[in-house]
Amino acid sequence: MAFVRKTLAGRFRGVAKSGRVSLGSKTFDRRRDALAWAGQVETASAGGTDIRAGRMTVGALLPVWVEHRWETVAEKTAETDAELPGHLSAAFKARAVGAVTPAEVSAWLTRMLKTYSYGAVSRRRDSLSAFFEWCVRDRRIERNPVRAAPMPKRQAEQVEMNPFTETELTEVVKQIRTTSEHFADVVLLLGWCGVRWGEARSLRVSDVQQVPVPALRVRRSQSEGKDVKTTKGRAARTVPLANVAVPVVERLASGKKADDLLITGPRGGQLWNARFRHLTDWSDLGRGRRLHDLRHTAACMWLSRGVDLATVSAWLGHSTVTITNEYLHYLGTAADRAALVLLNDGGAPGVRDDEQETNDD
Structure with a gap:
């Protein structure tokens, strides 16, 4: 049976045996490595699966x-x-x-x-x-x-993106403000700056810049219960702040030191999803949206206001504009919108119904 001996040097020697016959020994820095090696040698010698090892959790x-x-x-x-x-x-x-x-x-x-x-x-x-x-x-x-156990089939009705319109976002922020001024500011900021939840949790006051334009410097991310790490794209990025978001950032940063968290809970602690949902009644006031849809909201507002695709891609931290193209598909192309205007206005000027029928033939 495999066992381990501690050497005088403080290392661990794994010993493998088959009955009374020694199969060999090997020294490791860690006891578990020595025991694992000895067990593998004995299992290989027996030519089968180690049933005892399969009982480990x-x-x-x-x-x-x-x-x-x-x-x-x-x-x-x-x-x-x-x-x-x-x-x-x-x-x-x-x-x-x-x-x-x-x-x-x-x-x-x-x-x-x-x-x-x-x-x-x-x-x-x-x-x-x-x-x-x-x-x-x-x-x-x-x-x-x-x-x-293959992946379950993707549901056809699954909605990947469900952003707020600008009007809806304003209404939701107004409703939340009746119970929590603080979280109303958080929702407004996330709906306009497009940072991910983990990125929002790790923003510092020092990440707020005023020149050359008001902006947030997104450098890191921290998922709940995890250590701080780099952003999903593994690169820092700058997200300019629209005028509506500037006073929100100023309120969130007021009275804090440079290394303090910018976006926190109402009492200054770490931002947590469950507490946010509870205090904002998000299951009701969120209108069926995920928190991640606030990021989608920002992207769609940027694009609908004419910000070019490459710039939006950079602000979102996408590795390629191909990912950002999904937002264009959601909004519809400029050609779609122009064609819809023609449909609603009765067609292009100078084209009569009888001419249209001839063309259709």
Whole structure:
């Protein structure tokens, strides 16, 4: 049976045996690495899956796997994989890796889709699949349960974008202001500056600039329960502030030091989604919108007011204008709007109905 001895130098020697026959030993800096190596050697010698290793829980093995990923894959991939434990329930993590079924994985994917976008859930599935593939290679389990649990079909009626109109945004802000002046300002600012929720949570007073134009310097992001990291696009960007947003920023920054958080809760603490929703009655006053739709609102207002696509793409922090093009499809092209004017005005001047019939023939 595999076991570990501590050396005089403070390191750990994993020892693998088959009965009374020694299969070898190897020294490691960490005890768990030594034990894992010895177990792998014994399992390989037996020529099968280590059933005992399959009884280890998902939660116990995830930290080992995450550390392994930092050493073996690209940094961006490792960052995504490191977020996986936070998306698994305590019950899922308490399951033995050898007992997880495709049905459980499918149920997890379905629950995730109620909160996150299709693309985000697909990336989490890839991470979970990589974890179980690692367990297969480590001979802890025979097969990867994620392989038999494909992504649920994308719902045709799923709405990816549902921005407020400028009038709706004004009305919502006015309604929220009756119960929370502070959060009314937050909604107004997010609806005009287009920063993501995680980016808003990590903005500092020092990120507000006045020259050459009033703007926010978006440098970092912090998802709830996670450490501060770079923005999704992995690059800082500058978002100019419209006149309507300038006094809001001034109120939010009033009395604070340069390194203080710009956007906080009413009492100056960290901004939290659940508390925001509760104090604003967002489930009712939000009119069915997600908080992320405030970002979509800003983008659509910019484009409808004539800001060019490349500039909007830069303000949003998109890696390519192809992503920003989705907003144009939502709004309709200039040609669509011009054609609609013709339809509503009865057609182009000088074209008679009988001529139109001839052309149709």
